[in-house]
Amino acid sequence: MKCMRFMVLIALFVATLTVAASSDYWLVRDSQLRSKPIFNSGGSRIDQGTAVSVIKSDGVWRKVSAPGGKTGWLPSYELRQSAGVVTQKKDGSVLGMLIRSTSRLFGRSASEDVEQGVVATIGVRGLSEEELKQSKPNYQRVDQIKAWASSAPKARKAASNAGLKAVKVAEIQGASS
Amino acid sequence: MKYCMPWIVALLALSATLSANAFDLGGLGDKLKEAEKKLDKAKTKIEQVEHETRFIRGDVSDKEERSIGRDLAATLVNAAPPVKNAALQRYVNRVGRWVAQQSSRPKLNWTFAVLDTDSINAFAAPGGYVFITQPLFLLLENEAQLAAVLGHEIAHIEEKHHIDALQKRSGSQLLTKGLLSASRDKLDKNNQKALDKLIGAGKQLYTSGLDRGDELAADRKGVVLATRAGYSPYAMLGVLALLDGIDPSDKSMALMTHTHPAAGERLNALEPAVVTSLTRYANQPEVASRLQKQQAKLLK
Structure with a gap:
């Protein structure tokens, strides 16, 4: 498992280098x-x-x-x-959907992948207008996500680790206001 | 006036009851009990009117807002469950919380989640619930863009756009006092009816969208929040340019296309304000590596 993770990191690193060099x-x-x-x-x-x-x-x-x-x-x-991480795997349905919806963005080769049937299922699960209309509240599910919430100090520490510093910025006005 | 009327009615009812029975000392105890009951009923009515009046004024407590938000968020996550990847979810929560700390409501119970769906979108629910769909998360290029998207949703919550829209579109009938404190497992008939109405109005809101002005305001405010958090001010422009490049008729974009102004229009509205007012923050980082690490894990 650890080995796998290491290999993925290496692959990502190489991909990043390739992108930067080109x-x-x-x-x-x-x-x-x-x-x-x-x-x-x-x-x-x-x-x-x-x-x-x-x-x-x-x-x-x-x-x-x-x-x-x-x-x-x-x-x-x-x-x-480049096309970044998005094009690193071309066999998943989520990615297939992405490639399809962004085929204009990622050029002809991505469209060809879709045409060749690499992607089998293309559709919208879950948050279509129709599915939202049919949905009923699922309290168990919404309460489960609280377990992932971050405290303010943890969030600040993570920001600081990435070199982020809070700055004072005034509100900006829209063109019409 | 609406505020005082129930009191006046109650007092009149009480005095009428008392005066009519002033000489009937034998039945005084019963009459008094009856009057007390009427008074209690009137008090309950007053509390409900006060509550509705407060809701109309937009004076909703954080606790009430969270309760409404939980109902709406529960409906969203039923349609699309959170992605089962705790490391990813915690990462998004840390980024989101950091951006939310820059808002005027840092003490809300901010809760973020990536949702498993094929739709490209992001949602907010009152009280601090923020959702981004997995495909939108995967399309982002760096953490600054994630911060900008979450910042847009945080801005909706900061400005109570959903609460305002619910008030405007559905009026005070949406909320009964009992509903806000009642356990969702054991609702009586009236509260169940009230909850159904609230959920219906919420779904209507998520499928028809907020006002155009609220969306453009959230774009501006979201950029400011992400910039305050130390990220590049241009990140949201990058997200909008990317969305503008996706075919709006694609199924994955259907709901967003239906509920938001076109990405190109949003970009054109935001661009001048950002480029003229926030250029001095142009060197703030985009932080690509952390986001891309989470994306890679999702695509494994």
Whole structure:
């Protein structure tokens, strides 16, 4: 068992290294490859799923090179480092659902997996509108989750272990207010 | 006025009873007992009216809110059970509690859980219950994104959006005083009826969604909470961009599509506020490794 865990960690570590070395990013949605690191600076359309390499960072902006020799700026949050953990296993139903629903995101190869029948069951269990409407309260189940609750000191310690520090941040206003 | 009326009615009833029988000394004891009964009945009625009035005003105690939340949360977890992985659940609780500590309600009994379903979504129930579905958890790239999603739900609870919506849509009839203190195993007919109404209204809320304004406000507040907790302020933008990239007609997205403004719209509303106001926190960490370790365990 311990050995298994160790192997998984090694595999994760290697996967992380591979991702970091290739510096491949995916565009998570259709966007504009901007000529300057400014939101309304104009630019050419770049499709969701396009793989890009990051050349330079400037605050929230990333200068990227895209296929066809194009370069331009994208906001960092539209980029995702490779497909990450999500694509590491392709035989589970949960993952199959993810691949299917994000097939546009993860490119053609993931769609092909689904088409080849790697994923047998695709459906929504549990929290569809219909199932929610039929649901009745299950108090035993909801009271069981209390056992996992964290105390404030434990949460603070875990945050501190990851180098997180609480800071004062004022509320932000919406565009209309 | 609604507040005083029952008292006036009770006093009038009592004085009428007493004056009519003032000279009938022989039956005075019985009459007094009868009057006491009427008074008790009137008091109960007053308590219920006071309770309903408080509910209409939005003045719901933390204990009452938790009781309502437990009913609604119990309905959600019946539809989708928590994932049986204590290490994962404890991890999500530590992250969630840390974010909740940055809110104005750090002392609530915050309880978080990952739910086993194929649906991509997250839910909050009054009193501190927060749920994220397993597929949404798996789609996240780092802990900052988890903190942002949980922060959005914590914001709904902090602002009592569900309580407000229940009040607006269903009025005071939802809550009887007896229901809040009664054990759910032994409800009498009236309380059972009241509970059914509350559960019905809750399900209606989870299948039709909160107001658009509440969702956008929770996006802003959630980002602020996660940023206060020390995470990158851009994490929620990343989650919304990711959701925007998923086909909204996909079954896994059906309920979220139906109950929330489109992810692209939410991103467009949030982006200017975050980029202009929170840039100074841009270097705060995303903490990828801990989240990815839990994801890997789930996919084993």
